[in-house]
Amino acid sequence: MAALAPAEILALARISEELDYYQLLHLQDDANARQIKDAYYETSRTFHPDACRHLPDDVRRAVAVIAKRISEAYSILRDPRRRPAYDRHLESGGGARMQLAQAEGAQRAEVEGKTPQGRQYFTLANQDIRRGDFAAAARNLQTALTFEPGNEGFEKLLVEVREKLEHSSA
Amino acid sequence: MADIAIGIDLGTSNSCVARAEDGTVDVLANPYGEKITASVVAFREDGSITVGNSAKANIIHDPENTVSSAKRLIGRYYFSEEVKKARAICAYDIAESEGHGLRINVRNEQFSLPEISAMVLRELKAIAEARLGQSVSKAVITVPAYFNDNQRQATKDAGRIAGLEVLRIINEPTAAALAYGFGKGLKQRVAVYDLGGGTFDISVLEIGEDIFEVLSTCGDTFLGGEDFDDRLIDMLADEFLANTGINLRNDRFALEKLKVASEDAKKALSVDSAVDIRIPDIIEGPEGMLSVEHQLTSVEFGSLVNDLLQRTFKVCDEAVQEAGVVARDLDGVVLVGGPTRLPIIRDAVRAYFQMEPKTDVDPDLAVSMGAAIHASSLVNPKNDTFLLDVTPLSLRIGVAGGIAESVIERNTPVPIEQTRTFTTFKDYQESVSIRIYQGESREAEENEPLGQFEFSGFAKARRGEVEIDVTFEIDTDGIVNVTARDRDTGQKASIRITLSSGLSESEIESIIERANTDRVETTTLEITPPPVSRDPRSELEEALSTPPLSDSQRALEPVSESDPAASAASSTPAHAPDEATPADAVTQPFLGMSPDSDDLLLDEEPAPLLAEPARLSGEPQLAAPEPIVAASPEPFFEEAPTDEMVAYTKNPKAMDLDLEPDPVGLDIDTEVETEDNQVVELTDDLHIANTQTASELHDPEPEAEPQVLEENPHDLFEPAGTDLTTLDEAEDEKG
Numbered sequence: 001m002a003a004l005a006p007a008e009i010l011a012l013a014r015i016s017e018e019l020d021y022y023q024l025l026h027l028q029d030d031a032n033a034r035q036i037k038d039a040y041y042e043t044s045r046t047f048h049p050d051a052c053r054h055l056p057d058d059v060r061r062a063v064a065v066i067a068k069r070i071s072e073a074y075s076i077l078r079d080p081r082r083r084p085a086y087d088r089h090l091e092s093g094g095g096a097r098m099q100l101a102q103a104e105g106a107q108r109a110e111v112e113g114k115t116p117q118g119r120q121y122f123t124l125a126n127q128d129i130r131r132g133d134f135a136a137a138a139r140n141l142q143t144a145l146t147f148e149p150g151n152e153g154f155e156k157l158l159v160e161v162r163e164k165l166e167h168s169s170a
Numbered sequence: 171m172a173d174i175a176i177g178i179d180l181g182t183s184n185s186c187v188a189r190a191e192d193g194t195v196d197v198l199a200n201p202y203g204e205k206i207t208a209s210v211v212a213f214r215e216d217g218s219i220t221v222g223n224s225a226k227a228n229i230i231h232d233p234e235n236t237v238s239s240a241k242r243l244i245g246r247y248y249f250s251e252e253v254k255k256a257r258a259i260c261a262y263d264i265a266e267s268e269g270h271g272l273r274i275n276v277r278n279e280q281f282s283l284p285e286i287s288a289m290v291l292r293e294l295k296a297i298a299e300a301r302l303g304q305s306v307s308k309a310v311i312t313v314p315a316y317f318n319d320n321q322r323q324a325t326k327d328a329g330r331i332a333g334l335e336v337l338r339i340i341n342e343p344t345a346a347a348l349a350y351g352f353g354k355g356l357k358q359r360v361a362v363y364d365l366g367g368g369t370f371d372i373s374v375l376e377i378g379e380d381i382f383e384v385l386s387t388c389g390d391t392f393l394g395g396e397d398f399d400d401r402l403i404d405m406l407a408d409e410f411l412a413n414t415g416i417n418l419r420n421d422r423f424a425l426e427k428l429k430v431a432s433e434d435a436k437k438a439l440s441v442d443s444a445v446d447i448r449i450p451d452i453i454e455g456p457e458g459m460l461s462v463e464h465q466l467t468s469v470e471f472g473s474l475v476n477d478l479l480q481r482t483f484k485v486c487d488e489a490v491q492e493a494g495v496v497a498r499d500l501d502g503v504v505l506v507g508g509p510t511r512l513p514i515i516r517d518a519v520r521a522y523f524q525m526e527p528k529t530d531v532d533p534d535l536a537v538s539m540g541a542a543i544h545a546s547s548l549v550n551p552k553n554d555t556f557l558l559d560v561t562p563l564s565l566r567i568g569v570a571g572g573i574a575e576s577v578i579e580r581n582t583p584v585p586i587e588q589t590r591t592f593t594t595f596k597d598y599q600e601s602v603s604i605r606i607y608q609g610e611s612r613e614a615e616e617n618e619p620l621g622q623f624e625f626s627g628f629a630k631a632r633r634g635e636v637e638i639d640v641t642f643e644i645d646t647d648g649i650v651n652v653t654a655r656d657r658d659t660g661q662k663a664s665i666r667i668t669l670s671s672g673l674s675e676s677e678i679e680s681i682i683e684r685a686n687t688d689r690v691e692t693t694t695l696e697i698t699p700p701p702v703s704r705d706p707r708s709e710l711e712e713a714l715s716t717p718p719l720s721d722s723q724r725a726l727e728p729v730s731e732s733d734p735a736a737s738a739a740s741s742t743p744a745h746a747p748d749e750a751t752p753a754d755a756v757t758q759p760f761l762g763m764s765p766d767s768d769d770l771l772l773d774e775e776p777a778p779l780l781a782e783p784a785r786l787s788g789e790p791q792l793a794a795p796e797p798i799v800a801a802s803p804e805p806f807f808e809e810a811p812t813d814e815m816v817a818y819t820k821n822p823k824a825m826d827l828d829l830e831p832d833p834v835g836l837d838i839d840t841e842v843e844t845e846d847n848q849v850v851e852l853t854d855d856l857h858i859a860n861t862q863t864a865s866e867l868h869d870p871e872p873e874a875e876p877q878v879l880e881e882n883p884h885d886l887f888e889p890a891g892t893d894l895t896t897l898d899e900a901e902d903e904k905g
Binding site: 037040041044045048049050051053054064067068071072074075099100101104 | 338378380381383547548551556557558575576577578579582583584585586587588589590643646
């Protein structure tokens with residue numbers, strides 16, 4: 001295992017709030033799933049609480065902090081729903097950490113809408129799609145987009161619906 | 171010489187103890203050469219207690235005083251379905267203790283479940299000591315992966331009562347995977363199908379040489395080999411009833427004979443395709459003694475238990491899906507647990523996973539071997555294997571409307587920590603209270619309640635101005651810890667637990683004092699502690715007055731506190747200067763019983779437990795600065811209005827308003843009233859103790875709230891708003 005000096009561990013624990021998850025796991029922004037897992041394993045070899053039982057108390061406490069942060073980082077970055085939400089969170093200067101439920105919620109908002117009206121028309125559009133009424137779905141999605149311009153989830157679905165429309169008219 | 175640390179598989183029906191050294195693992199046998207010890211405790215007429223296989227033989231003639239399958243009950247609430255079921259099956263007396271816990275009544279004595287399990291653990295410890303020729307004080311104990319926090323903590327308590335330092339609680343399938351893959355340099359993804367006597371677990375793991383990563387785990391803590399036996403018992407009893415008109419279930423002794431014969435028959439089917447069940451002279455009929463005779467084939471047995479088997483595969487579906495894998499793409503499936511020797515189970519597993527199950531590990535011994543391997547690596551300075559496990563159940567917090575919101579989802583890697591920020595709902599609010607659950611339902615009452623916490627000792631200010639960070643931690647043992655601190659001052663709030671299924675710290679200590687477990691006559695005589703000649707209970711007073719407490723026990727003693735301000739002050743721990751920085755805010759020690767935190771207590775925190783974050787199943791009085799006024803049942807907090815949170819979080823207030831007939835356009839004041847009315851109905855809500863509103867409370871709406879409590883057996887949180895006297899007192903104090 002990559003041994004760290006106690007002083008380094010203490011220092012890392014102190015700044016662990018400020019390190020974003022990519023920095024914490026020594027990852028590039030575009031790391032793939034395998035790289036994320038390998039990084040999780042590698043950092044765990046150093047910072048798993050079991051690896052540090054023989055260290056002094058203050059160091060063990062620091063290790064416990066880092067270990068919890070590593071689990072958090074892994075839980076966000078390995079999850080295809082949470083990771084985009086976290087990336088946006090970072091871009092918007094939201095801080096290095098993100099609570100798991102928050103990432104989940106943000107992602108859901110991105111897919112299902114952030115405004116009540118957006119969600120409402122998005123839901124109607126989905127009902128239209130289930131009924132096979134793509135024209136109505138397209139109208140509802142366009143309305144949803146007037147409330148939430150640029151919502152990627154809405155736009156993506158609208159593209160799909162229009163393709164279906166062209167298919168059926170062709 | 172390195173410390174000796176053993177691994178213990180504390181099973182529902184059977185237990186094992188093992189020790190690993192220099193790459194070899196030995197499952198330790200008792201003096202009779204038996205490696206498997208029945209998890210049965212027999213209370214004899216002469217006051218002695220026996221444990222294990224000889225105790226099991228006692229079941230037939232003295233079922234009322236022979237406790238088996240205690241693991242099915244440990245860490246449960248009295249009102250739970252599982253306990254109801256156990257009470258119907260078990261001959262021994264299961265009673266309710268204070269706080270909805272459980273006690274076993276035998277021979278005019280009362281025992282908690284951790285005490286019973288401690289007797290089994292002590293027997294295993296004695297077996298190990300006899301084999302190894304030296305005393306053993308450290309152990310890794312396994313639990314079903316699907317055990318919740320209450321059950322894990324109770325198991326850990328049992329270890330302490332048995333005189334063991336519990337190095338780790340690890341999950342049984344993870345331990346089995348360790349036994350399967352340790353030191354082989356494997357790179358595999360495997361499923362561990364673990365069907366024990368009383369529980370079923372499935373874990374999907376990725377083994378990467380020295381790393382054992384659990385991808386997902388699912389289970390059923392009330393499905394095991396004993397349920398298979400029950401099916402057989404039912405069939406035989408029904409058949410006997412049809413033939414003779416006599417119901418064997420009404421005769422305790424006949425029923426126990428039936429149980430033994432059924433278990434034997436099931437075991438025989440592991441080898442043979444058919445077995446003759448014969449129980450001569452089981453009961454007296456009108457014309458003499460009657461016998462049970464039945465030829466059981468594997469096929470017939472399969473049809474009796476098929477639905478149980480299918481239940482395990484539903485759980486497998488979930489685990490495989492959560493792991494993001496396809497069953498047939500796995501590199502192997504490892505079978506663990508005695509029942510998996512049955513050909514019908516092997517066949518079903520083979521069909522489900524579309525591969526031949528692994529036979530590398532002994533299904534009865536693998537769990538204890540894995541525990542021993544881990545125990546050994548924990549006491550050796552050079553640790554070379556890492557278990558990356560997950561939490562089996564979602565951790566939830568109760569919010570308005572009887573909803574339980576997920577804070578940490580199941581299958582999240584541990585250790586993990588998440589923080590939620592709450593704010594006060596009332597001006598000058600003095601305490602806040604939250605409820606915590608584990609489970610997969612958004613309906614609070616469908617989850618397992620872990621505890622209710624009241625936080626106080628933070629700054630008093632107008633509503634919304636106090637922000638309290640509540641931190642939820644799940645440690646490497648899968649045990650939950652909760653802490654709260656005032657965001658502005660960084661001061662830790664004191665915590666009072668108002669619901670807990672487990673033993674309190676002082677209860678554990680007094681149990682250790684009584685040393686009830688010393689009465690156990692172990693099969694390994696050399697190292698057995700001398701039997702207690704006096705009646706431990708009659709001497710309890712004396713024992714408590716001169717307690718030979720260890721340092722760690724002393725550290726856990728509650729300080730006598732009556733002043734909340736003092737308690738709040740003491741809640742800034744000794745290492746306060748460092749703790750003030752935000753980065754360190756999370757390094758605060760947690761009061762789990764893990765050796766780590768024990769050490770913390772020893773070295774850094776001599777006395778003030780109040781300062782410590784509370785364990786979920788800790789002691790109510792322990793952390794109570796004063797009887798906190800259970801005042802108006804009002805929602806006391808909501809999610810702090812940070813933008814990110816609002817984006818997704820259901821605002822409890824908003825939710826309440828949805829339920830109101832005309833919520834629109836209320837100004838703030840009206841809204842508060844609405845809340846007040848609302849909460850009278852919704853007792854699941856978070857509520858406050860607020861002396862500022864005391865005057866309003868002299869006119870409470872009396873009937874509404876207790877009603878709900880009665881309707882809902884799961885709602886065992888203390889009803890608020892009833893204790894007006896205390897409320898007045900609190901006001902007097904203030905004035």
